[in-house]
Amino acid sequence: METEKRFCRNCGTHILQESTQCVFCGSFQFSNGIPFFRYLSESKFFRIKILYPGVPFLGTLIAVLHFVFWKDIVPFTFSILFLVWSFLFSISGWIGELILDLKFRGDVKDFKEGFIEWQKHLYDRSPYLSYLGMILFVATPLIQWQNSLWFSLASATIWTTLISFLALVIVPLI
Ligand SMILES: [Zn+2]
Incomplete structure (x- = not known):
């Protein structure tokens, strides 16, 4: 079975669907629990x-x-x-x-x-x-x-x- 993947919001690399943080750039993929401005700045x-x-x-x-x-x-x-x-x-x-x-x-x-x-x-x-x-x-x-x-x-x-x-x-x- 193939694991679901998607693109990181910040760097565009392929990451696992459920990852909270990107393994390459460390940016957060979901807005919960992090400051809003940080979430916004990490959006390419x-x-x-x-x-x-x-x-x-x-x-x-x-x-x-x-x-x-x-x-x-x-x-x-x-x-x-x-x-x-x-x-x-x-x-x-x-x-x-x-x-x-x-x-x-x-x-x-x-x-x-x-x-x-x-x-x-x-x-x-x-x-x-x-x-x-x-x-x-x-x-x-x-x-x-x-x-x-x-x-x-x-x-x-x-x-x-x-x-x-x-x-x-x-x-x-x-
Ligand atoms: Zn990334």
Whole structure:
């Protein structure tokens, strides 16, 4: 008799129907007994179908609304920085998802190796793409990220802080 199998919510690997936790990535398959936010963040569907397309859309919407209605009340810089953050969040989210796919397929053992493997794929397409990919990661630590959400939150926040420091502190000094 064949055992019933299904795909893990977080990494997409085949696991047993009744497993509560995925054997590969450790994510929970049922919502009972775990914090709601953790359950949500471990959903690949939520991340790639709702969060990564939705956040830049929200950032753009807020910037437009701000420009039209509240420009004189709150400094426009806030919306611009949020817009920058939202795009960086989405881009690093997609990249993180690609890198983690390599790990879950078994090609690499951790995020760091996944990054190097992803760099090789990029380099095969074009060296310039690979330089661009490297720049994105200059400030982001390549540690063992649980899933792409935590990675993209960290990456977008670090980069937005760097960009705002450059644009608001360093550039006015020159
Ligand atoms: Zn999994």
